[in-house]
Amino acid sequence: MNIVILGAGVVGYQIASQLISEGHNAVIIEKNAERARYVDSHLDCIVLNDEGNSIETLKKAGIEKADFFLSVVDSDEVNMIACGIVESEFNVPIKIARVRNIDYSRARIFEKSFLGIDFVVNPEVETARLIANSVALGATSDVMLFENSDMQIRNYQVDSKSFFKNKTVMDIRKSINAGGKFLIAGIIRDNEFIIPSGLTVIQENDIAYILASKKTLTNLFIETGKKRESIDRILIAGGGKIGYLVARYLIRTGRKIAVIDSNYDSCKMLSEKFPDAFIINADISDETIFEEENLHDYDLIITATENQELNILSAAYAKSLGISRAVAVVNHPNYMAISNRLGIDVTVSPRNSTVNAIMKFIRKGDINSVHTLFGHSAEVIEFSVKDKSLVTGLALKDIKIPANSLILTVVRNNVNEIPDGSFVVNSGDRIITIAKRESIRALEQVFFSK
DSSP states (O other): OEEEEEOOSHHHHHHHHHHHHTTOEEEEEOSOHHHHHHHHHHSSSEEEOSOTTOHHHHHHTTGGGOSEEEEOOSOHHHHHHHHHHHHHHSOOSEEEEEOOOHHHHHOGGGGGTGGGOOEEEOHHHHHHHHHHHHHHTTSSSOEEEOTTOOEEEEEEEOOTTOTTTTOBHHHHHHHOOOSSOOEEEEEEETTEEEOOOTTOBOOTTOEEEEEEEHHHHHHHHHHTTOOOOOOOEEEEEOOSHHHHHHHHHHHTTTOEEEEEESOHHHHHHHHHHOTTSEEEESOTTOTHHHHHTTGGGOSEEEEOSSOHHHHHHHHHHHHHTTOOEEEEEOOOHHHHHHHHHTTOSEEEOHHHHHHHHHHHHHTBTTEEEEEEETTTTEEEEEEEOOTTBTTTTOBGGGOOOOTTEEEEEEEETTEEEOOOTTOBOOTTOEEEEEEEGGGHHHHHHHHSBO
16 A cells, blocks of 8 residues: 655554554655654654645655645644645645644535545544443443444453452453453553453552453443443533534533633633533632532543643543543543543543544555553554455354454454354454554454455
């Protein structure tokens, strides 16, 4: 696969890094000289320090042989125009644009491949959807969902009192009656992602990623002391794009919503858009506001300001005052791990949401969904098995998957199976796997069609 990426910011860099690690060819165009030098010294690819809306620069980047063109600079207009230039001048099959303006990304013109754009991704929209999904499931943990399946992956923070502490994965599975099978798919420990075996011992401060059906996970969390509580009153800190979208989603559910923001104009707009919501013009970092407005009476706080450090601190402080659940918008992978240790139930990353959406689209065909874990050190990938897939007709024990990867579950006729080695793969099955970054390319080769 050949891909030309315009913009070497965090998203462009991460996508290029993932594709390169899987053996694909990437060329990056970046106009900022310092950033271009940094990327050139850290990634094994061609980096052009130039403007991306130049036909000559695009030719130098190899656009004429590209399978994908991805534009992820900070300007929506540049992203759209760059795709338009590629559409009019070159025969590139797929053009992808990041568009952050909500009005642009919702416009119906994109339904007709406006400017040749095949896929539009909006980080704020993707993030708000994840938050809304998490709230719908009780906001007890991060949630990964899969296509047409009730299988989920949720994370579980192991504290000093946890049932999981100092037990092997095998013993945990034998000891808990959750009403269905579950699997510990991965562990974050000391800033490292581990794919465990049955003999792996779970330690205090580990973050375990558990796969099971929705019902089984709910039972498991109850059995281990994380009972789902009613969420009727929700406080949203930050009335920017993400806060606005989350409020719009959640008000439709009939819950009582309050939004706090320090910007008067934002509060005025929110009051007009959401007359049934309680809008507070104040600074969430002012601890007196919790007492003055009785904010500690809410069931859930969602911190969605532009400052991820403030989001973490505000969520942790709110929980210390008695708010039972907390969701924080955080981008830095180390901050996400810290957030879990501080008792924050859910962390959502706009960066990860964007990368996941783009990677899912790039890999579409044999792949239904992609979820990245812990700074993209691992991925959960859902494969579709076709008639010509290399694994069709094989028992799982006979499928040679690479080291640091694991087959988690198989979905057949909308029925979920956590299978054993004798399970035979059929055409039409969907197989959910997990792999560390260095094994993803080899894993994809196992499941791709002949």
